[in-house]
Amino acid sequence: MPNETWKVRVTKDHLVFSAAHFITFKGNICERLHGHNWRTAVELTGPLDRNSYVFDFIALRDTLQEIVNELDHHVLLPTKHPTIKVNESEREVEVTFEDRRWVFPREDCVLLPVENTTAELIARWIGERLRPTVENHDEADVSMIQIEVEENFGQWAICQIPLSE
Secondary structure: OOOOOEEEOOOOOOEEEEEEEEEEEOEEOOOOOOOEEEEEEEEEEEEOOOOOOOOOOOHHHHHHHHHHHHOEEEEEEEOOOOOOOEEEOOOEEEEEEEEEEEEEEEEEEEOOOOOOOOOEEEEHHHHHHHHHHHHOOOOOOOEEEEEEEEEEOOEEEEEEEEOOO
16 A cells, blocks of 8 residues: 555664763763663664565664674763863773863773764664664665664653665
8 A cells, every 4th residue: 555654663671781971961061970771772664575574673683782782881982072072092091071080991981973972862873873784685675764762761862864765
């Protein structure tokens, strides 16, 4: 039927990551370093392929799991923040904001190319990491990636990324 819309959605108990972060808001307020058990979900929109799939659940789940594993048990740091400075060396990462300073072992950090480590921007980053898998899948013709990141129970950030036709 021409008016049908098809979506597949994947969320599992193991598609979670525990990670620390801090954000800034209102220009000069910086939260304390703290952590969350972040949950993720992904939803793809597109037509059915010759197998009557929008996208293979297993491929989608496995790719999201790889991304989640990269974030798990790390400190998430923004590299594009205008006033949080992240300086990386071989052994450590030094982070400064105004008169505050943190030093972390390099292997404990994930440096994200985002302006702030908000749930919204983490969702976008995950979606962009999923994009090549979705776009390069032989059978699928996905038009939208939706990534959801739950920072605390009931508090979701959702990013929708339209894909070119």
